Amino acid sequence: MIAYRLIQAQEPPRIQDVPKPSPGPGQLLIKVGGCGLCHTDLMLMKRTTAEWSNMPPPLTLGHEIAGWVSQIGQGVVGFRSGEPVAVVPLWGSCGHCAPCRRGEENFCYHNSRLIGAGVGFDGGLAEYILAEARFVVPMGDFDPVLAAPLTDAGLTTYTAIKPALSTLIPGSTAVVIGVGGLGLLGVQFLRTLCSARVIAVDNDKTHLELAKAHGADNTLSSDTSTAEQIQDITSGVGANFVLDCVGAESTLKTGVAALARLGRLTLVGAALKTIPFGLHEIPWGAQLATSMNGGTANLREVIELARLGRIETIVDRYPLTHVEDAYRDLVDGKLRGRAVCIPETAEQMS
Known part of the structure; x- marks a missing residue:
C-alpha cells in the first residue's frame, strides 16, 4: 500500500510503498476513507530528533481518520467487517483510570505524552491503518470523508x-x-x-x-x-x-x-x-x-450530531497522492474548510 511517511526528523515526508499491516489481538485493520490534515502535522515535521524522544520516525503521518473495518483481530467484539468507523487520535491512555473508564481517554491520569495516530504510531495518510479497537467508534452510515475532521477539529x-x-x-x-x-x-x-x-x-x-x-x-x-x-x-x-x-x-x-x-x-x-x-x-x-482533543464518549456524540445534520463538515478533498498540495494550501491559507486526503481505493468505494 502507499503511505505518506516522515522518514527522519526535519526531513520532508514522502510517499512510500509499505507492507499492508495485519491486525493483532485487540486490533482492527481499517481501510482509510479519509484523513484530515492539521497544523499539528506541520509542527511534527519540524521536530528535532531530541523532541521525538524515544518514539522517533519513521512513521506515517495523519491523525484525523475515518474509514471502514477491513479485518478484525482476535478478541475484538462489537464490530463487523465493512462498517464505517472513526478513530480517536490520542492512543496513550491506560484504559483503567477513572477518566478512561468514562470514555475521556484524553484526560488519562497516567498519560503524560501526546502519542497516537501519526505521533509515535503509524497514522492515517495511507490506504490502511491499524488501531486498537478501544479507540475506534462505529458511526452508522456516515461518510468517512466528512467524519475525518470531526475526530480532531470537531472533537x-x-x-x-x-x-x-x-x-x-x-x-x-x-x-x-x-x-x-x-x-x-x-x-x-x-x-x-x-x-x-x-x-x-x-x-x-x-x-x-x-x-x-x-x-x-x-x-x-x-x-x-x-x-x-x-x-x-x-x-x-x-x-x-x-x-x-x-x-x-x-x-x-x-x-x-x-x-x-x-x-x-x-x-x-x-x-x-x-x-x-x-x-x-x-x-x-x-x-x-x-482542553486537548477528546475521548470515545464525546466522539460518539459528535458523530451523532453530524449524522442528524445538526453540524456541517466543510471539507476540501485531495487524492492521497496529492497530499503535498493539500499541505501547501493549508500553509497558504487557501482552504475553505478542512483538507481531507482520500486514498484512491476509497474514492472507488464511495
Whole structure:
C-alpha cells in the first residue's frame, strides 16, 4: 500500500510503498476513507530528533481518520467487517483510570505524552491503518470523508464547549476566536447545543461569512478593539464563555478582556502563548481552562450530531497522492474548510 511517511526528523515526508499491516489481538485493520490534515502535522515535521524522544520516525503521518473495518483481530467484539468507523487520535491512555473508564481517554491520569495516530504510531495518510479497537467508534452510515475532521477539529471544540453549556442560557454570550476549521465547528456546536448569543471573531472575511452562515449572531474582525466591541454588544457584561481556537498572546488578551465575571475561557489553539494570571489580571470568579482533543464518549456524540445534520463538515478533498498540495494550501491559507486526503481505493468505494 502507499503511505505518506516522515522518514527522519526535519526531513520532508514522502510517499512510500509499505507492507499492508495485519491486525493483532485487540486490533482492527481499517481501510482509510479519509484523513484530515492539521497544523499539528506541520509542527511534527519540524521536530528535532531530541523532541521525538524515544518514539522517533519513521512513521506515517495523519491523525484525523475515518474509514471502514477491513479485518478484525482476535478478541475484538462489537464490530463487523465493512462498517464505517472513526478513530480517536490520542492512543496513550491506560484504559483503567477513572477518566478512561468514562470514555475521556484524553484526560488519562497516567498519560503524560501526546502519542497516537501519526505521533509515535503509524497514522492515517495511507490506504490502511491499524488501531486498537478501544479507540475506534462505529458511526452508522456516515461518510468517512466528512467524519475525518470531526475526530480532531470537531472533537476538540466539542470537548472544550461541553463543560460550559450549563451556563449558556438565554441572555448569555459565547465568543469563538478564530473561526477556521476548528472554530467554525465550534460556532455550530454552540448554535445547536445552547441558547447563547454566538459571536465569531477572525481576521479573515471569508471565515466570518461562513461563521455567519452557520449560526453566528455577530461577527467581528480581530483587532485591538474587539474586546471593547464585545463589551458593547453585551451591555458591559462581557462574554460568559470564550473559546480561543488560536492561542496567540493577542487572542488570549482579547478573550480575558471580553470575559464576564464568573465566565469561562477555554484555550484549544496551539500558538503556545501565555497571559498573566492573578487576582487582578482576570475578571473575578472567572475560569481559565485548557482542553486537548477528546475521548470515545464525546466522539460518539459528535458523530451523532453530524449524522442528524445538526453540524456541517466543510471539507476540501485531495487524492492521497496529492497530499503535498493539500499541505501547501493549508500553509497558504487557501482552504475553505478542512483538507481531507482520500486514498484512491476509497474514492472507488464511495
